[in-house]
Amino acid sequence: MASTQDIRQEFVQLWGTMGSFWGVSPTTARVYGWLLSQSEPQTAEQCVEGLGLSRGAVSMACRELRDWGLAQVERVEGSRQQAYRPETDLEKAIRNIVAMRKRREWDPILEHLREWLPQLERDRSPDAQVFRERLQQIEGLIGLADSMAESFLKGGLVQKLGLKLLVAKASAARGPRKKR
Amino acid sequence: MASTQDIRQEFVQLWGTMGSFWGVSPTTARVYGWLLSQSEPQTAEQCVEGLGLSRGAVSMACRELRDWGLAQVERVEGSRQQAYRPETDLEKAIRNIVAMRKRREWDPILEHLREWLPQLERDRSPDAQVFRERLQQIEGLIGLADSMAESFLKGGLVQKLGLKLLVAKASAARGPRKKR
DNA sequence: CCGAAGTTTCAATAATTATTGAACGTTTCA
DNA sequence: TGAAACGTTCAATAATTATTGAAACTTCGG
Numbered sequence: 001m002a003s004t005q006d007i008r009q010e011f012v013q014l015w016g017t018m019g020s021f022w023g024v025s026p027t028t029a030r031v032y033g034w035l036l037s038q039s040e041p042q043t044a045e046q047c048v049e050g051l052g053l054s055r056g057a058v059s060m061a062c063r064e065l066r067d068w069g070l071a072q073v074e075r076v077e078g079s080r081q082q083a084y085r086p087e088t089d090l091e092k093a094i095r096n097i098v099a100m101r102k103r104r105e106w107d108p109i110l111e112h113l114r115e116w117l118p119q120l121e122r123d124r125s126p127d128a129q130v131f132r133e134r135l136q137q138i139e140g141l142i143g144l145a146d147s148m149a150e151s152f153l154k155g156g157l158v159q160k161l162g163l164k165l166l167v168a169k170a171s172a173a174r175g176p177r178k179k180r
Numbered sequence: 181m182a183s184t185q186d187i188r189q190e191f192v193q194l195w196g197t198m199g200s201f202w203g204v205s206p207t208t209a210r211v212y213g214w215l216l217s218q219s220e221p222q223t224a225e226q227c228v229e230g231l232g233l234s235r236g237a238v239s240m241a242c243r244e245l246r247d248w249g250l251a252q253v254e255r256v257e258g259s260r261q262q263a264y265r266p267e268t269d270l271e272k273a274i275r276n277i278v279a280m281r282k283r284r285e286w287d288p289i290l291e292h293l294r295e296w297l298p299q300l301e302r303d304r305s306p307d308a309q310v311f312r313e314r315l316q317q318i319e320g321l322i323g324l325a326d327s328m329a330e331s332f333l334k335g336g337l338v339q340k341l342g343l344k345l346l347v348a349k350a351s352a353a354r355g356p357r358k359k360r
Numbered sequence: 361c362c363g364a365a366g367t368t369t370c371a372a373t374a375a376t377t378a379t380t381g382a383a384c385g386t387t388t389c390a
Numbered sequence: 391t392g393a394a395a396c397g398t399t400c401a402a403t404a405a406t407t408a409t410t411g412a413a414a415c416t417t418c419g420g
Contacts, residue, residue, distance in 0.1 A: 001299070002296075002299055003303075004300060004303045004305075004307075004308045004311065007296050007299060007300060007311075008311065010292070010296070011292075011296065011315070014289060014292060018285075018289070020200065021285070025377080025378060025379090026378080027378070027379075036314050036318075037311050037314065038307070038310075038311070039306065039307045039309075039310035039311070044396085044397075045396090053379080053380090054379065054380045054381065055380090055381080055396095055397085055398095056379080056380060056381065056382095056397095056398075056399075056400090057378085057379055057380070057381095059397065059398055059399085060379090060398085060399085063398085079395095079396095080387065080388065080394095080395060080396055080397095081395090081396070081397095082396085082397080088314065088317075090317055090318065090321050091321070094321075105198075105201070109194060109198070112190070112191075112194060116182075116187045116190070116191065119181070119182055119187060120184060120187060123183075123184045125184075126219065127184075127218070127219045128184045129219075130218075130219035131184065131187075131188065131217050131218070131219070134216050134217065134268065135191070137268075137270055138216075138270065141270050141271070141274075205407080205408060205409090206408080207408070207409075224366085224367075225366095233409080233410090234409065234410050234411065235366095235367085235368095235410090235411080236367095236368075236369075236370090236409075236410060236411065236412090237408085237409055237410070237411095239367065239368055239369085240368085240369090240409090243368085259365090259366090260364095260365055260366055260367090260417070260418070261365085261366070261367095262366085262367080361420105362419105362420090363418105363419100363420100364417105364418095364419095365416105365417090365418090366415105366416080366417080366418105367414105367415080367416070367417095368413105368414080368415070368416090369412105369413085369414075369415085370410105370411100370412100370413095370414100371410105371411105371412100371413105372409105372410085372411095372412105373408100373409080373410075373411100374407105374408080374409070374410085375406105375407085375408070375409085376405105376406080376407070376408080377404105377405085377406070377407085378403100378404080378405070378406080379402105379403080379404070379405085380400105380401105380402085380403075380404085381400100381401105381402095381403105382399105382400100382401100382402105383398105383399085383400095383401105384397105384398080384399075384400105385396100385397080385398070385399090386395100386396085386397075386398090387394105387395085387396080387397095388393100388394090388395085388396100389392105389393100389394095390391105390392095390393095390394105
């Protein structure tokens with residue numbers, strides 16, 4: 001049967017594979033997972049030992065975590081060491097990630113689309129017409145996603161929408177029983 | 181000034197960089213972009229010429245697009261060639277992508293979490309306690325994301341929620357004028 | 361059944377991305 | 391001020407992922 005230590009390692013590994021999902025390297029994600037799995041803030045040394053990474057890799061991962069607002073650095077009492085405290089409010093963590101990816105990735109795409117659309121209007125060929133319509137559709141959809149992201153960043157979309165969905169899900173489960 | 185051809189190339193390139201966003205290789209994403217940018221379904225040969233890719237790469241990209249439900253294959257009249265027609269309903273496209281990623285990536289994570297949680301209860305140390313609470317939080321949040329994804333897949337979340345947001349956005353723009 | 365036209369496969373290679381570790385900084389305190 | 395303890399950087403290297411292209415396969419008309 002798996003010990004807490006085993007599960008911790010498996011969790012850290014799994015969490016690492018999700019790195020690409022939110023745009024960081026597996027190592028950075030693993031370090032965040034490691035921090036989350038511990039009750040106390042961890043020093044770089046502890047991360048090195050726990051994860052089998054090089055000193056440099058831990059340093060870079062922790063810096064990236066700080067850039068994303070996913071960890072804070074603290075001084076350890078009576079030592080020169082630093083310890084990293086993870087952001088444990090996951091909704092806040094997600095909000096930080098969404099904000100950064102939106103700024104870095106979506107916003108430039110929207111800009112490009114809005115720059116291209118007027119230029120395409122000058123070409124009256126049916127082919128260019130279709131292309132323009134497609135870009136317009138894309139612009140609309142990404143614009144919508146952008147609004148949703150913004151709304152999420154401002155308030156608690158998760159609270160409002162999430163609760164509604166959970167209630168709906170619960171009542172659906174209560175009513176017609178699960179098939180099979 | 182940029183011609184339609186130039187813009188098409190830039191768009192295809194940009195679209196390619198978004199591949200990692202939804203979990204396919206840049207080439208696959210570029211081929212989808214190319215198909216979207218054309219008014220008529222394209223043969224493999226046309227993709228090769230338009231994108232400067234090898235025959236094999238186009239073949240693999242198109243297969244992946246079919247797997248994701250993002251393109252259909254059609255026979256060309258009076259020829260043995262095939263032509264690829266892209267899914268142009270973008271909401272449907274997104275739904276396909278969400279469905280596949282959910283199945284491939286989120287669902288296994290949820291399974292693991294639900295397998296680990298009971299095992300952690302046997303360890304009564306305060307450390308394991310904290311770890312368990314963190315995993316519980318994660319499980320709750322991913323579970324919520326899962327419900328939201330499911331709701332999106334079933335009905336038109338975009339229609340319902342999107343319209344609401346668009347209206348809110350429009351009225352905000354009407355009221356207080358844009359700053360600067 | 362043959363061969364031409366087209367498509368797919370996959371081992372080899374190229375390109376990209378992640379990781380290391382040794383050298384360089386910085387801080388602290390005797 | 392010096393040296394020990396710790397942190398950071400980045401060029402070199404390793405690992406991973408994407409792409410090619412030549413060989414194998416399929417389909418179809420004659």
